[in-house]
Amino acid sequence: MTTTDLPVLIVGAGPTGLTLGCELARRGIECLVVDKAAALFLGSRGKGLQPRTLEVFDDLGLIDAVVANGAPFPSFRMYADTQVKWTRTVHEMLGIAPLEREQGVPYPNTWILPQWRTDELLRDRLLDLGGRLELNTELLDFVQDDTGVTATLRRDGALVRMRARYLVGTDGGGSVVRKTLGVGFEGETFETERTLIGDVKAAGLTGTYCHMLTTGNVRERFSLWSMPGTDYYQFIANMTADDVPELTLEAVQKILDERSGRSDIRLLDLNWISVYRVNVRMVDRFRVGRAFLAGDAAHVHSSSGGQGLNTSVQDAYNLGWKLAAVLAGGPDRLLDTYEAERFPIAARVLDVTTRSHRRDFRDAEPGQGSLDIFQLKVNYRGGPLAVETRATPGAVRAGDRAPDAQCGDSRLFDLFRGTHFTVLGFGAATAEAVAEIVRVHGDRVRGRVLEPGEVDETASTVGAAFRNYDIDPSGPGTLVLVRPDGYIGVVATDLAPIQDFLTSW
Known part of the structure; x- marks a missing residue:
């Protein structure tokens, strides 16, 4: 040994x-x-990148x-037998507007x-x-x-x-x-439920979608997801524990035929298959x-x-x-x-x-609202590495994901990329503080001073940073320390809290 x-x-x-x-x-x-x-x-299991x-x-x-x-996340297409009942994007399914790069999101689409x-x-x-x-x-x-x-x-x-x-x-x-x-x-295990999942080729389908095949009941569906860059589809079928079949191509074909009411879709070349219980x-x-x-x-x-x-x-x-x-x-x-x-x-x-x-693809109950699946709202507010010193914080606070913004010919995310901290100075009055932080901490910290400019704030490229960080361009200078993982560690109006943070951690 x-x-x-x-x-x-x-x-x-x-x-x-x-x-x-x-x-x-x-x-x-x-x-x-x-x-x-x-x-x-070797399977396609976790296919959606938020x-x-x-x-x-x-x-x-x-x-x-x-x-x-990869490719942008496909739309969902619901069938009843051979008839297309509807086609909806993931945003339409969630009942929300599509994200935009101008909102500080460089990759607004879920990727498959x-x-x-x-x-x-x-x-x-x-x-x-x-x-x-x-x-x-x-x-x-x-x-x-x-x-x-x-x-x-x-x-x-x-x-x-x-x-x-x-x-x-x-x-x-x-x-x-x-x-x-x-x-x-x-936690709990959903003892009576099982999910059958795998990768197959399928003849008889056209278009890049999540094909949800039914005879009219969405709860009894067989889904075939187009997989980019391959000839394969990921299939998913939920069922009771008593209905789990043998893990063979023939058994999967039988479920498809029964749930779709069709005989024109043929499954081929079962590459991977699994059945699992839902555990929470x-x-x-x-x-x-x-x-x-x-x-x-x-x-x-x-x-x-x-x-x-x-x-x-x-x-x-x-x-x-x-x-x-x-x-x-x-x-x-x-x-x-x-x-x-x-x-x-x-x-x-x-x-x-x-x-x-x-x-399960049904409309939300009144008052439930949409599900936050994109993980852009994940935050560490109130945590040990979130220092918010402003008396009246804006919509973006310490602990939040640091938004992107176009600043001249580059993006803030270009500045963030790497293993360092980043200090952003909002307003010319912060220039001395930003320079001091970078001087003291060297390669650990990169700095950038942002000014709203003389044009209208909503049109200015640098002004976009003020908008996305919800900072008043006419107010006192504001300092924002962005952690190496892209979350805001400190928001302050003077350099002391940032110096304390970098020294302590």
Whole structure:
């Protein structure tokens, strides 16, 4: 048995673990991602990438590949037998207006990309950044002490002992890391429900849609989602536990025929199939000493609303910069903010997905309102890393996602991209404070002074930043500190709170 040492061991090579690996690798933190499987996941399962996740992939240097390999989220097309009853966009389904870039959202559309391709792109980026991935490597057990974690793994049949300063469990709903830690995983299981999902080719369909095939009852449907860049469709069929068929192409074809009332659609080449129970559960702790849980290892829920992969990516993005900062000498208490910030978000996602699951494509009940699925409203207001010093805050506050804005020939997101903090000075009066913050903190912080300009504020490119941050261009100068993960850490009218924040954390 050999022993190796490294800063971070990540258990699980899905979107969560690979995103965390990328985030650490680009910061120069040595990490190893391991997975007991012989290959990356081969199915399309988590196919929808929300606008906030696209922003994360932009920051990680993945966005061009994601855009090239995916497509805008398709419209939903409802059938009754062979007749098209209606076709609606995701915004029409939610009853909301489409997002616009001018609102500070650089990627306003949900993007569709099969999960197997997302995993491949994350893997390739991890390796490009110098990170390491080992498949056929299974975590068997681990123990921790005051200085690190000692893990026992089986690598290609041989036992290996590995020493790491931190261990992160991104190993899914059946997480070995979570079970070893003894962390509670409370919630409920929808015992009578099952979901059949898989990837097939289909002859007889035209157009790029989520084809919802029925004989008139939306609750008895068979959905076929067009998958970009492939000849495959993802199929989804909900059913009772008593109705689960054999996992064969013939059985899936029979369900399609019965639910669609048609015989002109033929399924071919079953590439992947799975059946799962809907669990709505989350842990009672995200951190135990030097071990952390993220993604499905920390929370599982219905796939309705397309939140699972996206929430998992956000977990990794939140934890990554904090681990890197502590490994570079920052205070350990920074790692406690991971749970403080992500715990309430996970709880909220469980509520959103459960509501969406129970609505099941029916109109919302009066007073329920639309579901927030794009993850742009996720915020850490009132948390330990949100310092709002204004007596009368605007609509955008400390803890919120930092909006984008066009500023001359570039965007604010171009300034944010990277591993640094960013300080924005709204108004010429902030120039001295911005310069001082950058001088004191060097490469850790980039600065930009924004002025509304002499033209009408709504038309000025720099003025767009004032609008998107809800800052009065005629008011006193305002300073905004943006964290490395794109959330606002401090909003202040003088530099002292920002200096305190950067020194403390």
